[in-house]
Amino acid sequence: MKTVAENRRARHDYFLEDFFEAGIALTGTEVKSLRFGEGSIAESYAEVKDGQAWLINANIPEFSHGNRFNHEPKRPRKLLLHEREINKMANAVGRDGMTLIPLSVYFNPRGRAKVELALAKGKKLHDKRETAKQRDWKREQARVLRDRG
Template sequence: MAKHNGKLVAQNKKANHDYFIEETFEAGIVLQGTEIKSIRAGKVNLRDSFATVKQGEVYINNMHISPYEQGNRYNHEPTRARKLLLHRKQIDRLIGETQQAGYALVPIKVYIKNGFAKVLIGLGKGKKKFDKREDLKQKQAKRDMERALKDR
């Protein structure tokens, strides 16, 4: 399980709600032009994004990076597919895992680490509707217990 220790820029809060995240990987992002300036400004949205493996390379799709305000003609397309930088062994493992039914690569967080933009992607298995309801019940029960202990 990879942990990030950089400045958090964006987080996909629906990832843990919609998927059982079994393993996480830290990947660099291949950016162009003014994209890093927009990321540092926090103009990133991971809501509908997903990662795919094509021809032995991993790409993140639908990650919205807003155009940089002072970028004029050097700006980028906001939702283009961006290549992720991973080790060959990690990519080979992801290829094998994602070919199994029900598994997907889900971007969880985008952060800045040592001046570089990184994305934390998780290997997730989709939750069924009853799993989501069960998680909400457990979360509510935990919240109620903490509230009761606090009131003592």
């Protein structure tokens, strides 16, 4: 798999619960831009509207060799999911106050552009501190065990 864009802050800012793999409906120049390794999902999110899932605010820059039919860089892009997955996402967002966060954009082995989505709940400042404390403690444990034997 060739990873094009990654949201590295997602694991720091959110508790990630359910993961989904979705296809993206793209135009030709968008696919070419992604194949050149351009694109960013750092500030993007997904939402369910009228029974369809959309990727909002993902930045795929215009293709350098594109013509007048080049795409708009931050347009909403339709996500290709099964209806039951969309319903599950819509229920979780509406009922539990969760958000849909894209974790990465990549090309699968068949050459199709995919997005890895996660249902996430936002972390508060004290949660972030607790996570950092746990991570440091695990690192210290590994160091002690490695030194002892």
